[in-house]
Amino acid sequence: xxxxxxxxxxxxxxxxxxxxxxxxxxxxxxxxxxxxxxxxxxxxxxxxxxxxxxxxxxxxxxxxxxxxxxxxxxxxxxxxxxxxxxxxxxxxxxxxxxxxxxxxxxxxxxxxxxxxxxxxxxxxxxxxxxxxxxxxxxxxxxxxxxxxxxxxxxxxxxxxxxxxxxxxxxx
Numbered sequence: 001x002x003x004x005x006x007x008x009x010x011x012x013x014x015x016x017x018x019x020x021x022x023x024x025x026x027x028x029x030x031x032x033x034x035x036x037x038x039x040x041x042x043x044x045x046x047x048x049x050x051x052x053x054x055x056x057x058x059x060x061x062x063x064x065x066x067x068x069x070x071x072x073x074x075x076x077x078x079x080x081x082x083x084x085x086x087x088x089x090x091x092x093x094x095x096x097x098x099x100x101x102x103x104x105x106x107x108x109x110x111x112x113x114x115x116x117x118x119x120x121x122x123x124x125x126x127x128x129x130x131x132x133x134x135x136x137x138x139x140x141x142x143x144x145x146x147x148x149x150x151x152x153x154x155x156x157x158x159x160x161x162x163x164x165x166x167x168x169x170x171x
Contacts, residue, residue, distance in 0.1 A: 004090065007035045011042050012065025018086045 004014035005026065016038070022030045042061070049055045063070045067083035070076065132140065153161070 005031055005035065008038065011038055012061070013038050014090075015064055015067065015083045015086060018083075018090055 004017040008014055008017050016034065020030075020034075022028065025031075041057075045054070045058050045061055049058060063073070063076060063080060064083070067080040067087070070080045071084060073080060
């Protein structure tokens with residue numbers, strides 16, 4: 001097994017390196033040949049498909065570049081699971097084997113905040129994560145609307161009005 005070369009990784013073929021029987025020597029003759037061959041293949045596949053073989057090749061390359069998304073494939077599913085496991089092991093992530101581990105993984109992913117360059121850099125609003133109380137909301141509404149807010153009915157009153165409208169519509 002060789003570590004994935006960056007060129008192969010960028011093309012989505014890191015699985016090929018992980019399955020390779022060549023010694024892990026960066027820049028070896030075999031690595032150069034594989035990278036050259038795979039880049040030519042990618043180039044050919046970027047052109048319009050003219051035959052069934054072209055379409056099948058594209059489908060297989062898509063599966064190789066993202067095996068996790070194709071583990072439910074009836075023909076290639078088992079192989080995609082194997083490839084996904086190889087990639088996970090290489091990246092240092094092992095699949096959860098028990099329900100507790102799976103629950104921990106889900107909780108960990110849920111607690112992660114999504115990173116966004118626009119949100120993190122451009123939005124420097126000091127009120128971004130502040131929860132306003134009712135009085136502050138009323139004050140802000142008054143400032144934004146240019147006057148004092150009109151008396152808004154409670155949710156119960158609004159729901160009762162909606163029910164009345166619905167009953168009137170039935171009659």
